[in-house]
Amino acid sequence: MIQKKVCIFGASAVGKTSLVNRYVAGIFNDKYLTSIGVKIDKKIVKLNDNNVQLMLWDIEGIDRYSGFNRKFIRGASVAIVVVDQSRIQSFQDGLEITRMLKQEQEIPVILVINKSDLPPADAWHSILENESPSLFEAQLQTSAKQNTGVDNLFFDVAKISLNHT
Amino acid sequence: MLASLLQELNILDCAVMVKNQDNSYRAIHSNTTWFSAIFPRGLNGEVTPENNNSVYLTDFLYDANKFWTSNLDGRINSGIWSEQTSVGLWRLEASAITQDDKKYLVIINLENEYNIRQSTLQLARELLISNDKVLEQHELIYKRIESLTYNLSNKIDLHSPIKELMEHCEFGIAMIDANMQPLAQNPALFHIFDIRENDSIAPIDIILDLCHRQFPEFQRVLNTQKKWNSEIYWIKPDTVSRWLHITICPVKDINTKLTYWLLLVTDISRVKYLQQSNEKLTYFDVMTDLPNRQFFWQSLENAMTRNSSLFVLQINIKHIKRINEAYGYAAGDEVIKTVVARLKPIIGEQSILARLGGNEFAIILYKSNEEECELVAKRLINAACEPINIINQNTCKIGLSIGASHYQNDVISAQELMRNADLAAFFGRDKKNQSIHFYSEALRLQSLRRIELEAALRVAIEDKQFELFLQPIYDLQSGNVIKAEALIRWNKPNQGLILPDEFIPIAEQTGLIVAIGQWVIKESIKLLEILHKQNIPITLSVNLSPIQIRDQQLLGIITNSVTKSEIDVASFLELELTEGVLVDDFETVQVFLTAVRKLGITIAIDDFGTGYSSLSYLQKLPIDHLKIDRSFIQELSIGHNQNAIVLAILAMAKSLNLGVIAEGVENETQQEFLRQNSCQSAQGYLFSRPLSFKQFINASDHWSTENKRPFSTLLNKENSE
Ligand SMILES: Nc1nc2c(ncn2[C@@H]2O[C@H](COP(=O)(O)OP(=O)(O)O)[C@@H](O)[C@H]2O)c(=O)[nH]1
Ligand SMILES: [Mg+2]
Numbered sequence: 001m002i003q004k005k006v007c008i009f010g011a012s013a014v015g016k017t018s019l020v021n022r023y024v025a026g027i028f029n030d031k032y033l034t035s036i037g038v039k040i041d042k043k044i045v046k047l048n049d050n051n052v053q054l055m056l057w058d059i060e061g062i063d064r065y066s067g068f069n070r071k072f073i074r075g076a077s078v079a080i081v082v083v084d085q086s087r088i089q090s091f092q093d094g095l096e097i098t099r100m101l102k103q104e105q106e107i108p109v110i111l112v113i114n115k116s117d118l119p120p121a122d123a124w125h126s127i128l129e130n131e132s133p134s135l136f137e138a139q140l141q142t143s144a145k146q147n148t149g150v151d152n153l154f155f156d157v158a159k160i161s162l163n164h165t
Numbered sequence: 166m167l168a169s170l171l172q173e174l175n176i177l178d179c180a181v182m183v184k185n186q187d188n189s190y191r192a193i194h195s196n197t198t199w200f201s202a203i204f205p206r207g208l209n210g211e212v213t214p215e216n217n218n219s220v221y222l223t224d225f226l227y228d229a230n231k232f233w234t235s236n237l238d239g240r241i242n243s244g245i246w247s248e249q250t251s252v253g254l255w256r257l258e259a260s261a262i263t264q265d266d267k268k269y270l271v272i273i274n275l276e277n278e279y280n281i282r283q284s285t286l287q288l289a290r291e292l293l294i295s296n297d298k299v300l301e302q303h304e305l306i307y308k309r310i311e312s313l314t315y316n317l318s319n320k321i322d323l324h325s326p327i328k329e330l331m332e333h334c335e336f337g338i339a340m341i342d343a344n345m346q347p348l349a350q351n352p353a354l355f356h357i358f359d360i361r362e363n364d365s366i367a368p369i370d371i372i373l374d375l376c377h378r379q380f381p382e383f384q385r386v387l388n389t390q391k392k393w394n395s396e397i398y399w400i401k402p403d404t405v406s407r408w409l410h411i412t413i414c415p416v417k418d419i420n421t422k423l424t425y426w427l428l429l430v431t432d433i434s435r436v437k438y439l440q441q442s443n444e445k446l447t448y449f450d451v452m453t454d455l456p457n458r459q460f461f462w463q464s465l466e467n468a469m470t471r472n473s474s475l476f477v478l479q480i481n482i483k484h485i486k487r488i489n490e491a492y493g494y495a496a497g498d499e500v501i502k503t504v505v506a507r508l509k510p511i512i513g514e515q516s517i518l519a520r521l522g523g524n525e526f527a528i529i530l531y532k533s534n535e536e537e538c539e540l541v542a543k544r545l546i547n548a549a550c551e552p553i554n555i556i557n558q559n560t561c562k563i564g565l566s567i568g569a570s571h572y573q574n575d576v577i578s579a580q581e582l583m584r585n586a587d588l589a590a591f592f593g594r595d596k597k598n599q600s601i602h603f604y605s606e607a608l609r610l611q612s613l614r615r616i617e618l619e620a621a622l623r624v625a626i627e628d629k630q631f632e633l634f635l636q637p638i639y640d641l642q643s644g645n646v647i648k649a650e651a652l653i654r655w656n657k658p659n660q661g662l663i664l665p666d667e668f669i670p671i672a673e674q675t676g677l678i679v680a681i682g683q684w685v686i687k688e689s690i691k692l693l694e695i696l697h698k699q700n701i702p703i704t705l706s707v708n709l710s711p712i713q714i715r716d717q718q719l720l721g722i723i724t725n726s727v728t729k730s731e732i733d734v735a736s737f738l739e740l741e742l743t744e745g746v747l748v749d750d751f752e753t754v755q756v757f758l759t760a761v762r763k764l765g766i767t768i769a770i771d772d773f774g775t776g777y778s779s780l781s782y783l784q785k786l787p788i789d790h791l792k793i794d795r796s797f798i799q800e801l802s803i804g805h806n807q808n809a810i811v812l813a814i815l816a817m818a819k820s821l822n823l824g825v826i827a828e829g830v831e832n833e834t835q836q837e838f839l840r841q842n843s844c845q846s847a848q849g850y851l852f853s854r855p856l857s858f859k860q861f862i863n864a865s866d867h868w869s870t871e872n873k874r875p876f877s878t879l880l881n882k883e884n885s886e
Contacts, residue, residue, distance in 0.1 A: 012290045012293070012294065013290060013294055032287075032291070033283075033287070034283060034286050034287045034290050036245055036247075036256075036279055036282050036283050036286065037244055037245035037246045037247060037256070037279075038221060038244070038245075038246045038247070039246065039247040039249075040220045040221055040246075041249075042220075055220055061290070062495070063290065063293060065286055065289060065290070065451060065452070066286075067495060067499070068495060069244065071228070074224070074227075075224070087294070087297065087298065087301070088301055089297040089301065093494075096493040096494065096495060099493070100493075100495070121301070122305050123305065
């Protein structure tokens with residue numbers, strides 16, 4: 001079976017772990033427990049002609065306590081950058097991470113706007129429009145909490161990963 | 166062997182494998198449950214890491230193999246990861262080790278360390294996020310109120326949308342006028358301090374008092390009208406105490422005059438107490454691992470009771486903002502960490518280096534005199550200024566500004582000591598060469614004067630205390646006055662005329678130059694109109710400062726004034742820019758000059774020859790004249806060397822079809838040389854000093870009759886009257 005490595009990046013507490021837990025185990029927890037290091041989960045996505053096994057690298061939030069480790073994206077087919085729409089700063093962090101990723105290697109980056117169940121921060125939409133140009137291969141809305149857009153996200157990830165070796 | 170290795174690693178819950186010559190591995194310590202879940206064993210007990218069940222470990226083995234091949238002694242680590250196995254969830258880290266020609270793969274169970282790190286970072290991150298949110302909200306309200314203010318006329322109308330906004334805001338807001346008197350305070354602010362609206366004391370009194378007492382730099386922030394934020398602690402004896410996040414922002418009008426201060430206050434007690442339950446977070450800065458502000462204050466107070474002499478150094482790392490903007494905050498943080506790593510070994514074990522916040526650091530240094538202190542500062546500056554590598558093979562350079570104050574058994578408080586160091590650092594901030602500045606009475610007076618001058622300049626703009634003097638420019642062939650350079654003077658009440666050298670640098674640093682520059686343009690056009698009506702059809706030449714070129718409104722103002730005028734002012738207006746501007750900001754300048762030129766205005770390059778030798782921009786920009794710097798003209802009579810430079814400039818101007826104006830012509834020899842070598846025009850004391858407008862008009866009577874050098878004599882008479 002085809003295996004694809006997918007890296008999940010983003011600032012702390014945007015919902016990276018929650019998205020993986022929702023997708024892989026069908027669970028969600030309201031309590032925030034910060035991740036340390038990396039955890040890898042696997043799940044098979046059934047596409048029309050292929051089954052793809054995604055290896056989801058849930059990577060510790062990138063902030064002043066934990067930097068960007070370039071070696072993680074080695075061999076990855078897709079990178080997911082998660083942002084939290086209730087927090088503008090998380091988007092700015094996401095943009096920065098994306099730039100670092102692009103500098104490191106040519107790789108499709110998917111922007112995931114999580115917590116769509118919460119009201120967006122003031123000025124969120126205008127900032128998003130102004131600053132999120134062609135950097136991203138795709139842009140999706142999700143709520144790990146309400147389970148909206150999550151399956152969709154990983155389905156798209158699987159499709160995009162097939163186009164990229 | 167194994168025992169010593171494990172002892173050195175100081176771990177037992179681990180697995181150790183030795184790499185054989187044939188690339189298989191032999192497990193020499195592996196009696197753990199998780200090990201067998203990850204490594205299926207072969208029949209002979211050999212392990213094959215290449216076939217392990219861990220994706221993360223497999224990935225690490227790429228790096229490990231590369232490392233082992235290098236044959237260098239040492240160790241690389243995989244970083245911590247979580248492994249879900251059939252027998253549980255494990256927190257592991259792998260290391261590849263080469264020691265005495267042997268290659269080991271070691272995997273360690275880091276459960277404990279994981280938990281410690283998680284609980285520390287859990288708090289740190291919650292704080293970070295809540296801090297982000299507070300700052301975000303403050304910034305947003307500030308922007309909104311600022312824009313609402315901008316649309317109002319002079320008067321602040323408190324029944325406006327601003328009032329609405331304040332009423333409903335969930336955190337505290339106050340508006341204070343320039344004299345620190347409250348204009349408005351919202352209900353949330355009263356609520357924070359548990360005060361009723363008609364109580365005798367107002368929230369704002371409490372806040373200002375706390376800020377002055379808890380932050381030595383606060384008065385300076387107010388004096389220099391900077392935006393500032395920090396955390397303060399308020400206690401109401403026997404009842405409540407609160408931690409408050411305070412942001413104070415100046416709201417200014419277009420003349421950069423302060424309309425009022427906006428004070429934003431959020432109660433952050435909850436996260437603060439959470440933080441204090443963790444000692445590491447209370448006293449240490451997580452990013453740099455240095456002691457933080459709280460720790461520093463305590464240490465300073467202790468040190469002052471124990472020692473009779475010490476220095477406090479306040480250090481600012483310069484250009485961090487620029488690095489953040491260019492490469493992102495992560496890069497800026499890395500730079501700060503690098504600098505800290507360089508400074509630490511220099512100050513040694515005894516002294517304390519702390520991070521006060523952002524790019525501000527402080528040191529308690531046990532030295533007995535300024536000279537010793539200066540030596541340490543030099544080493545700090547040299548170490549910090551070495552280039553620093555940042556992402557993508559870029560390097561950057563930072564600078565340090567260091568202010569110091571000396572404690573010598575004085576009756577001085579820790580606060581005062583810090584305030585003095587802060588002032589000294591602030592004083593050195595704009596200086597080009599980096600060195601330490603010691604607080605002294607003279608320095609205090611000097612910075613007071615600066616602050617006073619700045620305040621006086623603001624008044625000057627409002628009260629229109631400026632005046633334009635005109636210095637005639639002569640055509641060297643005909644001897645006629647064809648132009649005049651407009652030069653600004655400041656008529657400071659009770660002090661007389663102040664020359665631009667003294668106030669323009671401050672105006673540039675504070676941004677006041679924008680308002681002043683706009684006035685100069687408008688005034689010049691007014692003078693031009695009068696001159697032309699009086700039949701003196703000359704051109705006026707006006708100086709532009711680099712900062713003005715970036716003033717978005719300037720072009721509009723020029724266009725407006727030029728088109729509104731009854732006469733064709735544009736054809737008689739010339740703008741002077743210095744060489745440096747062209748190079749620093751080529752694109753902005755190009756756009757600006759092209760637009761100005763379209764109006765019919767001409768352009769001259771001032772101080773030509775002193776700056777940059779690259780001349781390619783001269784061809785690319787729409788330029789009409791070069792003004793040869795006075796330093797070259799002054800040497801004309803003496804050395805051949807300078808003659809050559811002037812000749813070269815003249816030749817180049819000719820080939821580029823540019824006019825040339827010589828500045829600072831003081832004697833006949835110089836005039837003669839310039840005339841003979843076809844320099845078109847000149848200005849200088851030989852012809853005339855700068856004149857007030859009235860003097861200028863009077864002098865113009867003599868121009869038609871006495872062409873050559875009409876009124877230098879006349880002027881001297883006038884001056885001596
Ligand atoms: N309302 C809401 N909260 C979410 C959502 N996803 C995650 N969270 C919460 O956000 C916090 C951080 O989530 P986590 O997955 O640990 O973030 P990570 O640091 O990016 O891995 C937790 O308290 C989650 O419960 C979502 O879609 N909506
Ligand atoms: Mg996580």
